[in-house]
Amino acid sequence: MDDTCAVCADILNWVAYGPCGHNEVCSTCVARCRFISHDRCCSICKTPSNIVFATKDLGQYTKRIGDFSVLPSDVEEGRVGNYWYHADTQAFFDDLDHYKMIKSMCELSCSVCYRMEDQPIDKFRRKEKFKDIQELKDHLFHKHNLFMCSTCLEGRKAFICEQRMYTRAQLTRHINRGDEEVDGTEIDRGGFMGHPMCEFCSISFYGESEHLHTYVH
Ligand SMILES: [Zn+2]
Ligand SMILES: [Zn+2]
Ligand SMILES: [Zn+2]
Ligand SMILES: [Zn+2]
Ligand SMILES: [Zn+2]
Structure with missing residues (x-):
């Protein structure tokens, strides 16, 4: 059975999570929470995260960041090493297309x-x-x-x-x-x-x- 997002119940395709490691919420819901509601807390355990990491959901093989302190701090929008940083949601992405998608959702366009x-x-x-x-x-x-x-x-x-x-x-x-x-x-x-x-x-x-x-x- 496919995993579903713990918030919107859609099939999980992309997830985003913070240092607490709860990776059962889709990246769109995480971005919506951080960008629209200005809420940086994990929807599962309510731990605030200054940054989150967005990656493809691969079930138990989903990429894990064990130590968030390895992610660069004080970064600007765009490419950072192997990742892309999105300032509006304070999120690192390991996929360029997905970064662009979330970025465009946060823009005011018709x-x-x-x-x-x-x-x-x-x-x-x-x-x-x-x-x-x-x-x-x-x-x-x-x-x-x-x-x-x-x-x-x-x-x-x-x-x-x-x-x-x-x-x-x-x-x-x-x-x-x-x-x-x-x-x-x-x-x-x-x-x-x-x-x-x-x-x-x-x-x-x-x-x-x-x-x-x-x-x-
Ligand atoms: Zn969702
Ligand atoms: Zn209305
Ligand atoms: Zn009234
Ligand atoms: Zn959590
Ligand atoms: Zn238009």
Whole structure:
């Protein structure tokens, strides 16, 4: 049986781990935790790690770093000896393509344009990067007439490329009760019924934060 990630339950392909050695979490989940949630703790034992090592999951043959102090400190983005260092997640990679993949997930770019770039005709076009979310939102609206949900952007711990994009009608449906086309069927949505809205100030909330907000009134 294939190993699965202890956090997202996807098949383990690449893992990342710190000095505690827990290598059962996929590198995407580790990067999401470190980059999006600013949480440098191991998801299994909660030990904080200043650096992690990302490598291919090979079950019991997965490459082990026994002593993290052998990894160079004070390094800059890019190639370091046999590894590649990614500053945003403080991670060393032993595979260039995988390093590039995680690096690009942490960048603010338009996933609609990025998908089009996979097609050979656009091969030479440079991937556009945005300086902030607002710039990306403006681009999505002007170029593709698409929207991201602001409530999800704040509350959903996901990479920008994992955030969903909606047409205006889909976004309205998403906020009110979840959108079949983008969010998936009721089963896929796992109980998502739209964002709860405060009746006093018409702000919508991402799950939990709603309960805290009621104290405002
Ligand atoms: Zn995972
Ligand atoms: Zn651990
Ligand atoms: Zn675009
Ligand atoms: Zn949302
Ligand atoms: Zn309110």
